[in-house]
Amino acid sequence: MQASDFNPFSPTVRANPYPYYEVLRETAPVYWNEQLRVHLVSRFEDVLFVTKSPALFSSKRSLVREEQYAAAETVAPVLVGTLRRGSMLTADPPIHTRLRNLVSRAFTPRRVADMEPFIRRLSRELISQLPESGEFDLMKELAEPLPIIVIAEMLGVEPARRLDFKRWSDDTVASTTVLLNGGDPALVEPGIREMRDYLEGVIAARRKEPRDDLISALLENGEKEGVLTAETVVDFCRLLLVAGNETTTNLLGNGMRALLSNPEQLERLTAEPALIPNAVEEMLRYDSPVQAVSRYVLQDVEIAGTRIPAGSNVMTLLGSANRDPRKYTDPERFDVTRNAQGMVSFGHGIHFCLGAPLARLEAKVALEELLEPGRRFSFAPGQRERVEITNHFSIRGP
Ligand code: HEM
Numbered sequence: 036m037q038a039s040d041f042n043p044f045s046p047t048v049r050a051n052p053y054p055y056y057e058v059l060r061e062t063a064p065v066y067w068n069e070q071l072r073v074h075l076v077s078r079f080e081d082v083l084f085v086t087k088s089p090a091l092f093s094s095k096r097s098l099v100r101e102e103q104y105a106a107a108e109t110v111a112p113v114l115v116g117t118l119r120r121g122s123m124l125t126a127d128p129p130i131h132t133r134l135r136n137l138v139s140r141a142f143t144p145r146r147v148a149d150m151e152p153f154i155r156r157l158s159r160e161l162i163s164q165l166p167e168s169g170e171f172d173l174m175k176e177l178a179e180p181l182p183i184i185v186i187a188e189m190l191g192v193e194p195a196r197r198l199d200f201k202r203w204s205d206d207t208v209a210s211t212t213v214l215l216n217g218g219d220p221a222l223v224e225p226g227i228r229e230m231r232d233y234l235e236g237v238i239a240a241r242r243k244e245p246r247d248d249l250i251s252a253l254l255e256n257g258e259k260e261g262v263l264t265a266e267t268v269v270d271f272c273r274l275l276l277v278a279g280n281e282t283t284t285n286l287l288g289n290g291m292r293a294l295l296s297n298p299e300q301l302e303r304l305t306a307e308p309a310l311i312p313n314a315v316e317e318m319l320r321y322d323s324p325v326q327a328v329s330r331y332v333l334q335d336v337e338i339a340g341t342r343i344p345a346g347s348n349v350m351t352l353l354g355s356a357n358r359d360p361r362k363y364t365d366p367e368r369f370d371v372t373r374n375a376q377g378m379v380s381f382g383h384g385i386h387f388c389l390g391a392p393l394a395r396l397e398a399k400v401a402l403e404e405l406l407e408p409g410r411r412f413s414f415a416p417g418q419r420e421r422v423e424i425t426n427h428f429s430i431r432g433p
Contacts, residue, residue: 036055036058037058037062038059038063038066040055041055041059041068041075042068042070043326043327043428043429044212044428046424046426049424049425049431052354052431053354053358056077056354056355056358057358059077060077060078060355060359064076064077064078064081064338064339064341065081065339065343068350071215072100072348073098073347073348073350074341074343074347076339076350076352077355077356077359078339078356078361079359079377080361081338081339081356082353082356082383084338085338085349085351086328086351086384086386089127089128089131089385090333091332091334092331092332093127093330093331093332094125094127094131094330094331094386095125095127095331096348099118099211099214099215104118104119107220110219110220110224111223111227113227113231114210114220117227117231117273118210120266120270121270122270123138123271124278131385131386132385134267134271137256137257137263138253138271138389139389140252140256141249141253141256142390144392146249147393148392150189150393151396151400153188154181154396154400157181157184157185158181158404159404161177161180161181162404162405173287173291174284174288174433177401177405178283178285178288178291178401180197181284181287182279182280182282182284182394183197183200184197185279186279186280186393187200187276189248189249189393190248190272190275190276191237191241191246191250191251192234192237196233200230200280201280202226203226203229203233204230204277204280204281206222206225206226206227206230207223207226207227207273207277208277208430209426209427210223212426212428216428230273230276231269231273234268234269235265237250238254238265238268238272241254242254250268250272253272254268275390278389278390281425281432282325282390282394283324283390283393283398284432285324285425285430285431285433286315286318286319286394286398287401287402288433289318289323289431289432290314290318290402291412292422292433293321293369294314294371294412295412295414295419296369296419298413300314301412304371304402304406305406305408305410306408308403310371311399311402311403311406312399313371313372313373313374314402315398315399315402316376317369317370317373319357319380319381320357320375321357321369321375322431323353323354323357323378323379323431324380324430325380325429326354326429326430326431327352327353327428327429328350328351328353328382328429329350330349330351331346331348332344332349333345351379353380353382357378357379362377
């Protein structure tokens with residue numbers, strides 16, 4: 036295997052990217068990938084350097100190139116408009132700082148902590164619908180509905196429309212892969228358009244009659260300070276619906292997969308539920324739901340002895356950094372008692388995941404409820420080998 040074998044769109048790589056990461060880290064820690072036209076950055080220290088240096092590495096430009104936007108614009112104008120406008124995730128200071136301050140005041144630790152009883156009730160309800168014995172689909176029954184219902188509740192949008200949110204969110208997540216990999220943007224456009232229309236309706240209603248929800252809080256803070264426009268409120272609601280959806284689903288999916296593949300770890304965790312918060316950190320480190328984030332290079336820079344010119348893109352491989360033996364001992368081992376501190380699955384620096392406390396809380400509560408003493412779990416026969424991985428260059432999960 037060599038560095039050039041790493042193609043993030045290939046099913047073989049997606050099935051298990053970790054041996055490829057090892058080759059990249061050890062032979063070419065900064066490697067030019069022609070297909071994505073990015074420099075891949077794979078070592079822990081280098082990933083940290085990129086993510087903590089926003090003055091050198093901008094979040095503004097996505098990997099999608101202007102000609103790819105232009106080609107998609109006639110069939111998918113709403114999608115292209117949305118991606119071009121971007122969000123907090125794709126903003127640099129000072130705009131990013133203003134948006135982040137505003138949003139952090141609406142998305143407070145207290146608002147998140149207050150969600151715990153709701154998350155517990157919901158987890159119990161979803162788990163109570165599982166069969167007492169026999170097979171079930173963990174993704175469909177628990178990992179998918181939980182985060183989407185929680186964020187819908189926080190935003191104050193109707194949880195009953197969760198299947199629509201899920202579909203819209205899937206279309207949004209798929210859209211960059213579609214543009215980058217020559218797919219048909221007309222297939223995702225309807226979902227993006229429906230989501231925009233729906234959110235515009237809710238925002239108009241909250242503007243008239245505010246409630247105790249996140250959208251009303253955003254409107255109140257943002258409009259008072261003139262930071263948010265009607266369009267940016269829609270963008271932010273979309274970001275929350277999407278950013279916290281598939282990622283948290285995949286934390287539960289990847290985490291349970293790791294436990295089922297390591298039955299002694301599952302047993303340990305079931306016997307000692309106090310370890311669950313620590314196990315969640317290890318699940319994030321071991322198999323990160325977000326494998327990569329990219330940046331645009333603003334000034335010529337050198338990383339691991341390789342010069343990277345201004346105007347190019349870099350992709351930091353978070354999933355690789357988390358398994359760098361320079362950072363973690365025996366990194367390929369999944370160990371629920373490990374100190375996984377420093378793992379970069381939520382990113383690092385000014386864009387550090389805003390929803391990290393919520394994702395951690397959801398995973399902790401869901402696992403506490405699922406791994407009750409006396410319940411035993413294993414892969415359904417033949418399923419261990421059949422787990423299929425999301426078709427996305429950065430999002431990873433069953
Ligand atoms: C940012 C991962 C859950 C909202 C990020 C970033 C990562 C990430 C890697 C940084 C992106 C970058 O540096 O370019 C994850 C993972 C999650 C998760 C692995 C679940 C396990 C959530 C949830 C929410 C959320 C539940 C909200 C409901 C956001 C937002 C940002 C962000 C708004 C942008 C922050 C900024 O640009 O300042 N997330 N996320 N995420 N995440 Fe999450």
